[in-house]
Amino acid sequence: MPAAPDVPPAETTTETAAATDALEARIGDLRAAVRRAIANGDRQAARVLRSELRQAEEAWDEAVLGSGGPAHDVRRPLVPVRDQVHQALTLLGAPAAPKLIGSVYAAFFPGDIPGSRLTSLRRDEERSFRTAPYARPFYLCPALTADLLSPARGLLAVSTWPQAQRIVGPLSARADFLTAAIRVAEQAGRGPDGSGVQRLLWRFAANIPGATAGTVGTVDPAVLAEAARAELDVHRDADRHQRERAAERALAQLDDAGRLFGSRLHALRRTGSGNATDGENTR
């Protein structure tokens, strides 16, 4: 930053020094406050303080290092992670594991989803919903298991989907895999054929009977979609039946948060009693 000509340079430095001293004092105070908040178990306050601390540190960076340095060039994705995941899930149209979400996003959208962010995403979403229900247009939530209506391991879904779509029964893993294959093949048929897309198509085609009719190593999206539809026809009705039965139970038994994020304690108490749960009797 070039100094204004009518201000003596020495004064500028002392001013900056005073400002940075104040900033450093504030950073120190904020750090202590974050620590206190964590020690008191108040994570909400800690997060607020932490973001204030980050702002103060950025201001310090600016004051000491000057603006426009490479440090400010850290590539932030233009789209927040939750929107990235939402886009990929909307394309897939079925609950999916973070790994599949990542490769779908990388194949069809610009940029990558940073894997480390996905782990905390689900927790953040649930906390956000519980503090202010329905404040956001959509939430990313876990898929729920059909028998116990508890969060399924490592499967993400979108809150705006119908309840039955967010529930996974025993057949759903395969049915959703085939649904995803059809959706990905359709999307690939519309757009340009990158190497990422081909890899993704291959991942589906290799494990669906009759999907690899063409030349070795390449996948025709139309053939893949056709093969996936053929197998999906076998499973669809049974799977839908199980999911809808479970969805009815979820609507009848659970509150709003439970329908989105699953019931842990409820399910535990029920299994703890030793009786077969509804899900296991009605399946």
Place this chain on the structure above:
Amino acid sequence: MTHDSALERLRGGAEPRNHDARTIAALTANPGCARRGIMDAAGVDKDAVARRLGFPAPFGQSQFAITRGNAFEAQVKADGCAELLTLLRDRLGLDVPEVAYDDLEVVAGNESRELRHARTRRLLERALSSGEGTLFDHPLLRLDIAGQPAYLEPDVIAFQLGGRFHIIEIKSFAVIDGQAEPEQVAAAARQSAVYVLALRRLLEELGAPAERVSHEVFLVCPENFSNRPTATPLDVRPQLAVLGRQLARLTRVEQIVGGLPDDLTFELEAEELPDAVRTVEARYAPECMASCEMAFFCRDEARACGGTGVLGKAVRDDLGGVDSIGTALALADGSLDPSPDLAETAERLRTAARLRREALTA
């Protein structure tokens, strides 16, 4: 009860160590070893004892091997076991509608073993009666080892291959050109046999015939130098027989305990720990190094007293009745007169010594 309290005394008040498929499989490696038998039956922490004795066993699975194994397992099971289903359909003729997948690793966000075992039981019971369910991921089985329940987790159970359960074991060692390292396969077979046995016990408890669990397990390994999985059927009947015998022997551990001094304990802090361990006879063979935490101590002991086991199981068996290398040498050069039951062995030793002399002088 006295039996239980005796085992507790042997542990020196410590908590019994849990068995897993690896340690149970290792039991069958050297059934003749009383030291190992008694320590395992009592659930003594052999690793801690060996360290205390100054012979720490520097093994345990390598972190890299564990990571690789987990990554391969995750790959095979990704997308609703997509790769596994393809394999089972191609190789074993699994029907297309058979795709049900039940995840038993977590029950309603809870990983407690009792809960998981209860759920495993319930789902298998349902599968037995109605035929529902195809793949059961990480079921939790239980096997009683000398009165102590041990919890076991096979990688996957496949069901509905002609109405029988099959254990599927996912391993990350490569099968190259249809061949895999025999030692690795043998270890996998021993481990799978433990699962088969545990599953059979569970089915018997549920009132179904044990034969509904197949003795044929499927080993899923990377093929050649790729990451693509391949499935190989593995007949584990021999391992099952050995395991059954060995476990039956473990439950008769009272007899071994009965023959021991009343005040014997393997308490870690005790001064006389080395003497206590020596009181129980070991049966060292070089193979012990691969599976027993006490191996370094036993090897040192066997070398010190010139035990024939140091030279390998084959030599020890050939020299049946001759305990030490020194005795064998004395019999060979004729400086020791053999007792009548050793006459034959002595004769063969003398012949061997004569042949060796002739070969060296010629």
